[in-house]
Amino acid sequence: MSEPATVLEPDAAPARGALPRLLTGVRANGAPLPLDLHLRLHGALASSSRAGLIELVAASGLRGRGGAGFPVAQKLEAVANGRGRPVVVANGTEGEPASDKDKALLRCVPHLVLDGVSLAARAVGATEAIVAIAAGSRNERTAVEHALAERNARALDGEARISLAVTPDRFIAGEESALVNLLNGGPAKPVFVPPRPFERGVGGEPTLVQNVETLAHLALIARHGAEWFRELGSDDEPGSALVTLSGGVRRPGVYEVGLGAAFRDIVIGAGGLSEPATALLVGGYFGGWIEARSVLELSLLDAELAPHGIGMGARAIAVLPQGACGVVETARVARYLADESAGQCGPCVNGLAAIATALERIAAGRPDRSAGQILRWAAQVRGRGACKHPDGAARLVESGLRVFAREFELHAHGRRCSGDGRTVLPTEVSR
Numbered sequence: 001m002s003e004p005a006t007v008l009e010p011d012a013a014p015a016r017g018a019l020p021r022l023l024t025g026v027r028a029n030g031a032p033l034p035l036d037l038h039l040r041l042h043g044a045l046a047s048s049s050r051a052g053l054i055e056l057v058a059a060s061g062l063r064g065r066g067g068a069g070f071p072v073a074q075k076l077e078a079v080a081n082g083r084g085r086p087v088v089v090a091n092g093t094e095g096e097p098a099s100d101k102d103k104a105l106l107r108c109v110p111h112l113v114l115d116g117v118s119l120a121a122r123a124v125g126a127t128e129a130i131v132a133i134a135a136g137s138r139n140e141r142t143a144v145e146h147a148l149a150e151r152n153a154r155a156l157d158g159e160a161r162i163s164l165a166v167t168p169d170r171f172i173a174g175e176e177s178a179l180v181n182l183l184n185g186g187p188a189k190p191v192f193v194p195p196r197p198f199e200r201g202v203g204g205e206p207t208l209v210q211n212v213e214t215l216a217h218l219a220l221i222a223r224h225g226a227e228w229f230r231e232l233g234s235d236d237e238p239g240s241a242l243v244t245l246s247g248g249v250r251r252p253g254v255y256e257v258g259l260g261a262a263f264r265d266i267v268i269g270a271g272g273l274s275e276p277a278t279a280l281l282v283g284g285y286f287g288g289w290i291e292a293r294s295v296l297e298l299s300l301l302d303a304e305l306a307p308h309g310i311g312m313g314a315r316a317i318a319v320l321p322q323g324a325c326g327v328v329e330t331a332r333v334a335r336y337l338a339d340e341s342a343g344q345c346g347p348c349v350n351g352l353a354a355i356a357t358a359l360e361r362i363a364a365g366r367p368d369r370s371a372g373q374i375l376r377w378a379a380q381v382r383g384r385g386a387c388k389h390p391d392g393a394a395r396l397v398e399s400g401l402r403v404f405a406r407e408f409e410l411h412a413h414g415r416r417c418s419g420d421g422r423t424v425l426p427t428e429v430s431r
């Protein structure tokens with residue numbers, strides 16, 4: 001995270017609609033906030049009943065921050081009402097190369113995430129919780145291990161038993177059925193659902209899988225209430241959210257913004273454009289491209305992006321500067337996603353690889369397939385996998401063909417586009 005948030009004075013009451021929320025107390029050197037400072041800053045968690053917690057989350061309107069935006073209260077309710085001994089899994093795997101927000105939270109404010117884990121366990125009646133972090137995220141694992149030791153030494157009231165699980169450094173390992181499969185001793189590969197994890201998950205028990213940012217919001221909602229949470233955002237998409245900005249901005253990094261913030265202001269908050277931009281990749285690698293002139297007028301809300309066929313996903317935003325080529329970048333991400341297929345569903349394995357190869361050939365000025373053919377393949381892989389991986393990849397490719405139609409045309413005829421040969425989008429997670 002390149003842009004540290006302001007350090008609030010301990011015991012300062014949060015001002016109405018003020019930011020940062022999650023990133024309050026982040027230290028300039030990025031070191032984890034120790035337990036004593038965390039408690040001085042946020043106060044101890046009040047004790048609350050199971051039903052009271054779920055009602056509070058329902059009133060807050062909190063939606064998951066891991067990509068799908070599912071209402072959290074509904075998931076809590078389903079797991080709490082399931083048969084068996086519920087388990088909570090905090091998803092901190094973050095295998096998306098354009099996103100760094102979950103790692104930032106785990107690294108800088110691990111106790112806020114662990115408070116959320118503890119509250120979620122209380123809400124569903126779980127005595128066991130697992131925080132899943134990728135093998136390559138060493139600093140994040142060290143921060144959480146240390147934070148768990150601090151909490152054990154204090155024997156915090158009513159805390160569930162929280163352990164740490166290490167996951168492979170793969171994009172697909174963060175998909176919830178893959179994660180549950182791994183925790184059950186299998187490979188980190190998605191399985192066909194139902195049963196979904198909330199019905200039968202870890203050890204066959206009802207399992208709540210929740211993104212670590214979602215859980216950190218829960219920790220603040222429990223302290224400040226649903227109304228406070230709703231001071232930012234819209235009725236349907238309330239609260240703040242973390243965004244990761246990369247590409248052509250002056251200060252790339254993780255920022256906290258109110259949902260509904262204008263893209264223009266988000267980019268200005270990251271120091272502004274480093275040079276004129278042609279398009280933004282919005283919602284990460286399962287999101288899509290939008291022309292810069294259109295997107296800068298939009299707000300960070302799924303409702304505003306839906307007409308463009310795009311969701312905010314985990315809110316990674318990459319800016320494509322004028323000198324980089326949208327055809328090349330679309331081909332690079334398509335190849336990355338094809339290589340990250342779990343390799344078990346035919347349309348995903350063969351379809352994504354064929355799409356990536358065709359795009360690479362066009363990018364290199366040696367096309368052997370038309371844009372129309374690629375669009376037909378993309379339509380054919382949608383909904384054809386055990387998980388949503390092919391759907392996300394198809395969405396990205398379709399948006400690239402739409403937004404960079406002119407550049408595709410130039411490449412298809414072996415002519416030069418405005419690209420100067422540089423590449424911008426990361427295809428490896430920075431750990």
Ligand SMILES: Cc1cc2nc3c(=O)[nH]c(=O)nc-3n(C[C@H](O)[C@H](O)[C@H](O)COP(=O)(O)O)c2cc1C
Pocket residue numbers: 063064065066067068069070091092093094095096171172173174175176177209210211212214215387388389
């Ligand atoms: C291919 C794929 C990769 C995913 N990777 C992640 C991930 O890295 N982190 C995450 O929290 N959710 C990821 N998800 C979403 C999870 O399946 C799940 O919806 C999420 O962890 C639930 O948490 P939330 O409701 O708090 O967002 C991924 C989904 C797919 C289809």
Ligand code: SF4
Pocket residue numbers: 172189190191340341342343344345346348349384385386387388389390
């Ligand atoms: S759709 Fe693709 S990524 Fe998902 S399970 Fe099947 S092969 Fe794996």
